[in-house]
Amino acid sequence: MTQHFLLSAQARTISLKAVFTMGEDKAYETFRQMRWPETDGEAVCPRCGCVEAYEISTRRRFKCVGCHHQFSVTSGTIFASRKLSFTDLLAAIVIFVNGAKGVSALQVSRDLDVQYKTAFVLSHKLREAMAREQAGRQLNGIVEIDGGYFGGYVKPENRKEDRKDRRLKANSSGKRQCVVIMRERKGRSLPFIVRNEGDAVPFVRDCVGTLATIHADEGAGWDALHAGWDTHRINHSVLFMDKGVCTNQAESYFSRLRRAEVGTHHHIAGPYLHQYAGEMAWREDNRRVPNGTQAAMVADAVMASGVSRAWKGYWQRAA
Incomplete structure (x- = not known):
């Protein structure tokens, strides 16, 4: 009898262990590759589109040569103004896609050791990015x-x-x-x-x-x-x-x-x-896509999405 795909090794191509062992630097490089795949991870100014930028390595920020605008790898995306580390963001995506029937914000808050508010807004930002696939x-x-x-x-x-x-x-x-x-x-x-x-x-x-x-x-x-x-x-x-x-x-x-x-x-x-x-x-x-590919799809959607007007500053206003 043929083994069901979800029970096979092909369905498990990424794990939380792999995310946490890769380290912050490698997680950061992963997000750079997803944000600027056309330039192989080299920064592109989100304001003027200039491909020349100084890297401020101590703060993981860039300064555009053309318009002098400072930006980060998450500027202008759903993860704009983030406070979590890149490792935690990548782990949150893996936890999210691994839930066959979804993952509660309470579980995400416990797994990442963050406040419930943080997990709630983060989960909804991921849902908003996933919806890009269905647009039009x-x-x-x-x-x-x-x-x-x-x-x-x-x-x-x-x-x-x-x-x-x-x-x-x-x-x-x-x-x-x-x-x-x-x-x-x-x-x-x-x-x-x-x-x-x-x-x-x-x-x-x-x-x-x-x-x-x-x-x-x-x-x-x-x-x-x-x-x-x-x-x-x-x-x-x-x-x-x-x-x-x-x-x-x-x-x-x-x-x-x-x-x-x-x-x-x-x-x-x-x-x-x-x-x-x-x-x-x-x-x-x-449902028949390996979880590693699913995580990459969500991460790509996150980095391609603009700042969430529904969830940015959600707890700082009368929602």
Whole structure:
């Protein structure tokens, strides 16, 4: 019997032991190579683009010859104004990608010996960088579409006679949101957040090619898809697959997201649901990629991303 990829040595190409034994200097050089791959790690001014810069080695900073601007390897990136060492940043990325269902900020804070606030913001910055891969994505081929509702939990009353039917809209908290996933049968995923499943149709028009074939369930919100695409439906109350028509890939995504919500994070606040949804889509798309390659992908995305306007100074303002 063939060994499962995730159980093989090919899936484990980087470890925390390797990160902490490489030392600060080698971690710093790794970030330089990722920031400026075109110049083989030689500094390029982020302000004027000049390729000539003095290196202030005592502070690990550079000074541009053209505009005299001082900058570091993380200036203008998501890690701008960082205080953690490069070894800790690289270790945080490895810890983050190694979690199959995500990693809680509390665990990151304990593993790196940093405050919870630091781990929380750092994890969200990594999620923001991961979302770059999904920006402007166009899906084609066989695309499975499904929606799942998250958040808005209403705790039942203690006494049975006081309990209400929480399935009714009148008894809901009003905070429940729908995560809609569009997933190619052999490829990429694209999640987004709406109030109700049927509200996702305009997003489908923007992100799914007109020649694609759509597989969806019996939900009434997907009836409008028949007007624009070759759409096949599956009634889950009768069967889960019919002659190749199914939404199993979409259900696999929701399984990972729900396990992350219930088992890892325990609670996901509504304003941040889109970031967790994007993270789980990234994990699903790259689940057969070695963890070393995953870490490199996230690090490349971090160094290619601009300063996070959502998370820079998060705890210093009224968020």
